[in-house]
Every structure is written in C-alpha cells, then in structure tokens.
Amino acid sequence: MAEGARSAVVWFRRDLRVGDQPTFLAAADAADRALALFVLDPALVTPSGGARLTFLYRALRSLDESLGGRLLVVRGDPADVVPRVAAAVDAASVHVAADFGPYGRRRDEAVAKGLADAGRELVRTGSPYAVAPGRVRKDDGQPFRVFTPFRRAWLEHGWREPAETSADTVDWLDPSGGDGGPRAVPIPDDEPVDAELPGASEAAALRQWRAFLSDAVERYGDDRNRPDVEGTSRMSVYLKYGLVHPRTLLADVARQRGRSSEVYRSEIAWRDFYADVLFHRPDSARENYDKAFDALPPASGDDAVAAFDRWREGRTGFPIVDAGMRQLREQAWMHNRVRMITASFLVKDLHLPWWWGARHFMGMLVDGDLASNQHGWQWTAGTGTDAAPYFRVFNPVTQGLRFDPDGDYVRRFVPELRGVPGRAVHTPWELPDGPPTGYPEPMVDHKVERQEALERYERVKAARR
Incomplete structure (x- = not known):
C-alpha cells in the first residue's frame, strides 16, 4: 500500500454479497483501500448443522471469487482476531452491518472495545x-x-x-502476501451432507x-x-x-x-x-416469551424421548407430519405450513417442549435463523408474542387434506405411501388392509391428545389468575 494511504477492513458476516452493500460505500469514504475479512467464529461454527456449514463454505468461495480471490478468512474469537487484523493493515476503521442477535451484540461490543483500545473504530452501517x-x-x-x-x-x-455497489466499489487489499495478523486459513471443505442444497x-x-x-x-x-x-x-x-x-x-x-x-x-x-x-427479549430464544406457560408440564422421561425420536424420523403414522420431517432430512428445508403442522404435533399431540423441536430444526435447516425459528415455534406452541391460541390444535389429517388435497406432497416424501391414490393417502389406516407394509399406525389418537393438551392448558390459565 502506498505510503500515507488510508486503510479499512470490511468484515463480512450475514452479508455475503457484493451488490447493495452499504458497508462498501462507508469503507470507500473512510479509506483508500480495504481488506475483506471473514472470521470463522467457533461460537457460531460449532453449533451449526452440516447443511448450514456447507452452504456457508460454498457462499464464501463464491464471495472470494467475486472479490478476485481477495477474501481473507481467519479462525478464532473475533474479539481477538479482528483487532489484530485491523492492526496488521493499520486500518483506522472496521466496517460491518449491525448484528442484533444476543450473541452478535455481545461479540460486537467486545470487538468495538478491542478496536477502541488501539484507537480504531467499529463502524456499523445497515443491517440484515x-x-x-x-x-x-x-x-x-x-x-x-x-x-x-x-x-x-x-x-x-x-x-x-x-445501494448501487459492486466488487469494484472498493479497492481491495490483497491478503496473499501476508497481513502480519492472525493466520489465514483455507475455506473449509464441505461437511458430509446427504441433503440436496440450493446454489450458494x-x-x-x-x-x-x-x-x-x-x-x-x-x-x-x-x-x-x-x-x-x-x-x-x-x-x-x-x-x-x-x-x-x-x-x-x-x-x-x-x-x-x-x-x-x-x-x-x-x-x-x-x-x-x-x-x-x-x-428486546433475548431470553425468548431459549425460554417461554409468555412466562405463564412455565406452569405447563411437558412430557418427560424415556417415553418422551422415544416419542421425540419417532417424530424426528418421520415415523409418527400421520402422513403430512412424516412427509415434513422427511423433507427436512432430504432437503435441509421444510415448507412453512408444514413447519407449523409438525410443530403443533410435537407440542400438542406429544406434549413435548417446543425447544426440543426448535433445537432439532436449527440443527437441520439450511435456512436456520434463530429469531425466525424460535419465535415461529413459540407462535405454534402458543407461548410467544402474537401467538396462536394454545387451544388451537392443528389436526394433522384435516391440515393434510386442505393443503395437500391430492396427496402429492406426502407421496413425494413418504415412499411407503406412493401406491395410495388421491386423498386416501392422508388416512392410510382406513384402507381395507390398513397402512401399506412398512408404514406405521398412528402413534397417538389425535382427539384424545387434543383433549389432554386443553386440560394441561388449565394450569396456564390458573397461573394467570
């Protein structure tokens, strides 16, 4: 870099693109050249499922190509590595899109402090x-x-x-010559994932x-x-x-x-x-938004674990539920209506904690987003803000008949039922010979479990008095 030239860092997080990038404009205004940075943060990498990691790695390779091979990838705690990278290129500022998640806010405050201690600045421009x-x-x-x-x-x-931006909006520093900071690492290889993922x-x-x-x-x-x-x-x-x-x-x-x-x-x-x-309520990522639901007793013990396993495997005996859980496994994605149906079944037919299901979804979904996932689950469970009333219990048969009227969705993901024509696929236990070989009988009686859910809800109503 020419003597006297100003430098900056553009730290990518949830903005792995070159178009419509306000951070590029901010960096170009602040400096003559900038370093493109991505940090493989163990706090985020470790709990991510294989589908999300594979998609991330592919997206990073694509971003690196868009930047002409000038993306610096490092591994470690951002509170440590970001200030060190900034020091290595003598950057006065590090530019990011603001993060509003519970961990992201804590991380960015720690990074901002580390930069400020060295007379540098974390500049937040825009958000996801x-x-x-x-x-x-x-x-x-x-x-x-x-x-x-x-x-x-x-x-x-x-x-x-x-914003009108491209890779050429910023004059990018070439990190290949060594930045003097944390050691660059190659973008990791894809994780072993059976699911078919979209282009990244x-x-x-x-x-x-x-x-x-x-x-x-x-x-x-x-x-x-x-x-x-x-x-x-x-x-x-x-x-x-x-x-x-x-x-x-x-x-x-x-x-x-x-x-x-x-x-x-x-x-x-x-x-x-x-x-x-x-x-506003970071605790709602793990706890009931509506605290009255703390009085609701979820099922527990070995039977609860066994029921959860059948739900995860798509072996409940309710075709629309099983199709959704198998789609999740095959595509690392599930249709939103079916997310609600499978969530309602877990919480209100099996009486299991919503956070069991939310955790499973976050581990499997390629689009797993903490805010949307957790609060979508709380909406269905009735425990969240603007929630569906707890007494609204999705009937998996009527939901299937209404939203998959010809049974094509079920037949696509439940091969045992591909020989069952039309709407009959939603009630295979009513076939003359019962469910086809290999497909289970319903694991619960929905009418009975709906009544059980309503009786359990009486404890929540009592907690509000």
Whole structure:
C-alpha cells in the first residue's frame, strides 16, 4: 500500500454479497483501500448443522471469487482476531452491518472495545433487515408485542432503496502476501451432507428471485400454504446469509400489483418482527416469551424421548407430519405450513417442549435463523408474542387434506405411501388392509391428545389468575 494511504477492513458476516452493500460505500469514504475479512467464529461454527456449514463454505468461495480471490478468512474469537487484523493493515476503521442477535451484540461490543483500545473504530452501517430491530416502536416508545400493529408501523417507517455497489466499489487489499495478523486459513471443505442444497451464491439468489417474480409471485397469496406446489420464493436461505438483502425483494415486489405482493411484503415484515422481538427479549430464544406457560408440564422421561425420536424420523403414522420431517432430512428445508403442522404435533399431540423441536430444526435447516425459528415455534406452541391460541390444535389429517388435497406432497416424501391414490393417502389406516407394509399406525389418537393438551392448558390459565 502506498505510503500515507488510508486503510479499512470490511468484515463480512450475514452479508455475503457484493451488490447493495452499504458497508462498501462507508469503507470507500473512510479509506483508500480495504481488506475483506471473514472470521470463522467457533461460537457460531460449532453449533451449526452440516447443511448450514456447507452452504456457508460454498457462499464464501463464491464471495472470494467475486472479490478476485481477495477474501481473507481467519479462525478464532473475533474479539481477538479482528483487532489484530485491523492492526496488521493499520486500518483506522472496521466496517460491518449491525448484528442484533444476543450473541452478535455481545461479540460486537467486545470487538468495538478491542478496536477502541488501539484507537480504531467499529463502524456499523445497515443491517440484515429491511428495518433494523429497535427502530419500529409504539407511540409510547415501547416495543410491539403483536404483529399487525407492528406491520402498520413498519410500512409507515419504510426502508432505504438498494445501494448501487459492486466488487469494484472498493479497492481491495490483497491478503496473499501476508497481513502480519492472525493466520489465514483455507475455506473449509464441505461437511458430509446427504441433503440436496440450493446454489450458494449471490448469482443463485438472484436467479431464484427472478424465477419467482416471473412465474409464482402472482399466485403467492393462494399457493404459499400448499406444500404440493412450488408456491413459495425459497429465498429464506439467501436472506439468512445475506446473499440478497430484503430491501431488494421489497423494491421488486413494490412494482407488482395485487394481493399476493402485499402478502409477500407481510412475510418480510414477519422476519423483521421476530428479529425485533428477540432484540428486546433475548431470553425468548431459549425460554417461554409468555412466562405463564412455565406452569405447563411437558412430557418427560424415556417415553418422551422415544416419542421425540419417532417424530424426528418421520415415523409418527400421520402422513403430512412424516412427509415434513422427511423433507427436512432430504432437503435441509421444510415448507412453512408444514413447519407449523409438525410443530403443533410435537407440542400438542406429544406434549413435548417446543425447544426440543426448535433445537432439532436449527440443527437441520439450511435456512436456520434463530429469531425466525424460535419465535415461529413459540407462535405454534402458543407461548410467544402474537401467538396462536394454545387451544388451537392443528389436526394433522384435516391440515393434510386442505393443503395437500391430492396427496402429492406426502407421496413425494413418504415412499411407503406412493401406491395410495388421491386423498386416501392422508388416512392410510382406513384402507381395507390398513397402512401399506412398512408404514406405521398412528402413534397417538389425535382427539384424545387434543383433549389432554386443553386440560394441561388449565394450569396456564390458573397461573394467570
């Protein structure tokens, strides 16, 4: 680097793209050249499932290629390695998109302190959300607890337009000559994963989005709850890793007309809402948001573990539940309607803790996002903010008949039932000879377990008196 030139660091986290990057603009304003950095943080890598890690590694390879091979990857605690990298290139500032998760906030405060001790600055520009958590509040300054008024305020708040950036927006330092800081590591090899994963690149994200806009968006309002058709955008994994920003999706959807575009906008609002809930209540990642539900006794013991294992394996005897759990294993993804059905079955038919299921999903889902996953589970369990009432218990048979009316989704993921025609696939125990060979009888009587769930709920009502 030329004598007297100013340098900066751009630290990538959940923004693995070169387009629409406010951090690039901030770094270009602050310095003549910048170092592109990604930190393999053991605190995040260790608990991640194989699908998420493989997708991450592939996305990093794609980002490195977009940057002309100039992405520095290091391993370690960011509170230690980021200040050392900044010192190695004499960077006055480190630029990031703000993180609002419980761990991310603690990590960034530690990094900011380490940088400040050396006279450097952590500069936060933008976030992974259309509207950053904490920005949308009620008139009295309190956070929203219910989605519908949050959505109204969120729409009124608005969001910035996508930024015009590319890899050439910043003059990137070449780390190959040695930065003098933490040792660079190669991007790890893929984890052994049987699931079929989507393409992990910014280009793949934009291709998927364009395909949705050209074909499915007009039917989204009607088809999004149908797991038997390609009715969703499949953008959740790309939003998770920041291969596309939600404001890009919102800008494109705004040019569409009709109910479906409004419904899609609401889904982006749900993502921001759950991030906002977690921001204000970080304990809700692991505990009931509604503390009255602490009085609800979950099943426990060996029988509970055995029931959980059957649920995980997709061997419950309820076809729509089993199809969802097997889709999760085969694709590291599950249709959102089926996520609700499988979650309701675990919590209200098997009476198991929602956090057992949430933990399993986070370990399996390629799009596993802490805020959306945990609060989606709490919505179904009835324990969260804006939750479905606890007494609303999804009937897995009627849900299957309504949202997979011809049984195509079940037959795709449950091979034992592929010979069962039409709607009969949802009630194989009613066939003249019972379920086909290899497929189990229902593990519970839904009517009985629904009544049991309602009786257990009486303890929650008593706790509120």
